[in-house]
Amino acid sequence: MEKFGYRFSFGPWNIHEGADPFGPATRPTVAWAQKSQTYRELGFDAVQFHDDDVAPDIDMWLPAQLRARARAVKQQLVDAGLVAEFVAPRLWEHPLTIDGAYTSNDPKARAYALERSKKAIDIANELDTDLMVLWLAREGTYLREAKDVTRATNQLLETLDALLAYDARLRIVIEPKPNEPMDLAYIPTIGHALALGMQTAAPQRVGVLMESAHAILAGLDPSDEIGYAMTFGKLWSVHLNDQNGLKYDQDRSFGAIDLRRAFNQARVLDENKFYNVGMVGLDVKALRTQPAELATKHLRNSLAMFLKLIALARSLDRAKLQALVAARDYEELDWLILEHLVK
Ligand code: XLS
Numbered sequence: 001m002e003k004f005g006y007r008f009s010f011g012p013w014n015i016h017e018g019a020d021p022f023g024p025a026t027r028p029t030v031a032w033a034q035k036s037q038t039y040r041e042l043g044f045d046a047v048q049f050h051d052d053d054v055a056p057d058i059d060m061w062l063p064a065q066l067r068a069r070a071r072a073v074k075q076q077l078v079d080a081g082l083v084a085e086f087v088a089p090r091l092w093e094h095p096l097t098i099d100g101a102y103t104s105n106d107p108k109a110r111a112y113a114l115e116r117s118k119k120a121i122d123i124a125n126e127l128d129t130d131l132m133v134l135w136l137a138r139e140g141t142y143l144r145e146a147k148d149v150t151r152a153t154n155q156l157l158e159t160l161d162a163l164l165a166y167d168a169r170l171r172i173v174i175e176p177k178p179n180e181p182m183d184l185a186y187i188p189t190i191g192h193a194l195a196l197g198m199q200t201a202a203p204q205r206v207g208v209l210m211e212s213a214h215a216i217l218a219g220l221d222p223s224d225e226i227g228y229a230m231t232f233g234k235l236w237s238v239h240l241n242d243q244n245g246l247k248y249d250q251d252r253s254f255g256a257i258d259l260r261r262a263f264n265q266a267r268v269l270d271e272n273k274f275y276n277v278g279m280v281g282l283d284v285k286a287l288r289t290q291p292a293e294l295a296t297k298h299l300r301n302s303l304a305m306f307l308k309l310i311a312l313a314r315s316l317d318r319a320k321l322q323a324l325v326a327a328r329d330y331e332e333l334d335w336l337i338l339e340h341l342v343k
């Protein structure tokens, strides 16, 4: 498979049971040992982990046990010909963090979130990755009056500083999302994430992860979010997927809804040489109706679509494009792109 210098990743949660808020699982759980075998078969290179993917019931482990467990998972990765891209603390499911983690009004929740995030860093070290992703999930409120926004922003900043100080090698990427599970999140866009990172004590070690669906839910174009972050050398990971309108987060296969929007994401990543910087994460989920034995095709489709769109980006007639831009003939430019996409 010609991969144009790109490396690909996904998380164990991208092979999932099909439950949604209105109904239970439709497929059996696939064990990690089995999932890890599918990565290479599907053309992927790396795994995106949550802390408790590595160590289930993470609160039960003593520090030495946790490190030993992470080393065992590292060995499984080596055996499967894979590497870890990042580790992310899963801070939105614990009973203590029901009202947020770093920005909870409850000091016990905040202390738990910080300690748990340090454990995620310990795991990352054992898995040989310096990257931690923070998807801030419940760091927001349903009611504007229920939290103090400036206090919460300072709490996010203090947490970033504490984590950066905990490990001098660590790089943090913030994954913004405007809503869901909360009504409104505090770090809704790439611009918010970058500004927060710049205020930390080690801004050179804070970057961003752009997820297509999250940008679309914010009413933004994912390729502009990509380009904005890449202008400053701050895009260190992506979660490409697709999303139909301003609805619930759908994690559809890359390009499945809006091919031109997907093309522009691939084009801007490629023009800015993302292959030299990070991996292409595909944060996609199989439709709930997909039979279990066929429930990895969303990953196959997304990777194949990304590569097809890279090939299209590279074969675009750039001279013609420049001439049309110079003539301000945007209707002809529109046609150049549309025709190129249906060739
Ligand atoms: C949300 C995410 C999330 C992270 C890591 O969209 O995929 O799970 O990337 O916590």
Ligand code: MG
Pocket: 135, 175, 211, 239, 283
């Ligand atoms: Mg994501």
